[in-house]
Amino acid sequence: MGFAGIVVNNESQAMDRIFTYKIPEKMNISVGSRVKVPFGASNKRLDGFVVEMIPEAEVKGIKDISSVFPGTLFDSWTVEVVEEMRKRYLCTYLEGIRLFIPVGTLKGAGFKTEEKLYPNLVLSGKLNKEPYASIADLIGKNPGKFIRADISRMGFSPSSLNTLIRHGVIEVSSVRSSRHDIRDYENYEAPRLNQEQLIASDTIMKKPGTYLVHGITGSGKTEVFMDVIKRMLKEGKDSIVLVPEISLTPQMIERFKGRFGKDISIFHSRLSEGERFDEWHRVKNGEVKIAVGARSALFLPFRDLGLIVVDEEHESSYKSEMNPKYSAVEMAEFMMDRKGGRLVLASATPSINSYHRAVTGEIGLITLDKRATKGSLPEMTAVDMREELRAGNRSMFSRVLRGEIEKALDSKEQVILFLNRRGFSTFVSCRSCGHVFNCPNCSVSLTYHTSRDLSCHHCGYRQVLPETCPACSSRYIKQFGTGTEKVEEMVRKEFPGARVVRMDRDTAKNKSDYEDMYNSFKNREGDILIGTQMITKGLDFKNVTLVGIIAADLSLNLPDFRAGERTFQLITQVAGRAGRHDKPGKVIIQSYTPEDPSIVNAKEHDYKGFYRREISAREMMYNPPFSRIMSIVQSSVDEALLIKNIQTVGAELRKFLFGYDKIIMLGPSPCLISKIKQNHRWQVLLKGELDPDIARRIKDLVLEKSVRDVRTSIDLDPTSML
């Protein structure tokens, strides 16, 4: 009955192949079937996924499929996408397949069932007395309503119930129970779109393709894509909306649920594994037509996908840090291209890459520059912190910022202070001998947190800061650098009356902390909100009139060609939090380099100027989008082995690349963070015309020349070069 091409559930790179198995008589197999197969010399039973049907096979030593699970997990379209991912990001089949199947499938996740109680035989004989009669009566009147626990909660002994079950009076039956959100949401009416929004929606509907919607904060781009979703729904097409995880606030969920009701499924991180499983099935069964979620929602099993929206398209979280290290934007475009659908990329600060594609005409460009919801743009001021020092102000707040904070507090308006670094100080060292407190597992300095706690942000190592220097016993230990905790301390000291809320990974450990803090600040239970990156998106406060950026050059000084892009985006995004309908906001940008072009462009709300300058720098330096970057990181606990290995690999790579004058090789050299969790790390960076074919050959070469105890991690177009 033919053969099946199967990918087995084995993490190894070497197992990244399709194995041919024979389909036994009468076994119902198709692409997407999950099977058990005998594997290896010991015929160990492994999970496998059928990725192709093969009529004739001439491979030797073919074995039979052992068993098959009912139903299918994916179809041949999925296999096509997985193959594309494998090509682009050098991942394995298995890593690709895992994105498409419900989490926990291999661990045995399933539908939640409940053992419901039903009446069966009539009560008779010696059982016809208490407590049996009451129990039988209760279940007889409410068939299928109770489970065992309900009965014992009502004060009956579980053994009485068991007696009834044993005698067949009561029957137990498993019923699939639903875990999905059936709450009613308040209808969220669509507002009337303005002229600009209508044209945008029409443009997207006119023909399939990719569109970049560049809309300033408050221009109402969400309403544009909600309108497009509604129109797709009328055509019977499914839609996926990707949003950064942090933006999936209860407010956002209410908005979508209120607009699309039962047609929509929201995939947020608070769903349990079981709830995700159920939602995945609701999508597969066609019960929902729209999904909203973070990156991974892209791979939900819709039947007739016509639209993908990627909101805040510039966000680096759309690039996966784990294998497959895919870009959701790229994959969404591939999918819509193949399906003849539409991809909408939306952002107030588009990535250089997307904007470049738009201005060169490769994708459509739609600009929204009318403010639909907010008043005018915030007033931006840059402060030179060198001047402050010269004027004798050694505080972290410039005189302008301090004055504006006081003004805002006086008029009962709220303030946001942004610093993209958590902790109290970034490093601690002894002033007498220069000893620096470093992590024993990583090559980074420990961050000081309040409560005399030193911690490593890479491995979680913690220790208490000693009173005296471990090297020279001096008591003169000093902290350097600034984090959000120090900002909090200084705010409390300098503005003693103000109520302070601090939001960073340390205070908002989970989603509900985050929501509590968000709500408390929104309800004006705080005057000053201090936060990291976390506060730059999704937050919408009505009473914030001042935003202070404590150190705008933090993200600028990273050794990464995207530092300018990131700085511009951060400033613009956080500045978008300022202002209200009736009153424009003020933004104070503190920096030691206020003349830096990215800061100046952000200050002047000049996206186009920023783009023009940045794109020519990219071209000059042969950086993306004019080239591709491939980062090859190798790691091992054995430093000598690692160095020896990567030097061999490096030499082989140079030999291989000889003649490819469009590829530049840098390294091998130690990574900027040369040790993490006891693993030493070295890297090779390649830059140039790295098409999938060459990339694959490079990967094969690296793996072939590497020993077992050295781990290899390859990232194409990484978000950061560190």
Add this chain to the structure above:
DNA sequence: AGCACGCCGACT
């Protein structure tokens, strides 16, 4: 990755 096979040292 796992697992079997294989060829050498040091044990009852």
Add this chain to the structure above:
DNA sequence: GTCGGCGTGCTC
């Protein structure tokens, strides 16, 4: 003699 060390090679 044989128990077990981990180097090598293969997995439909």
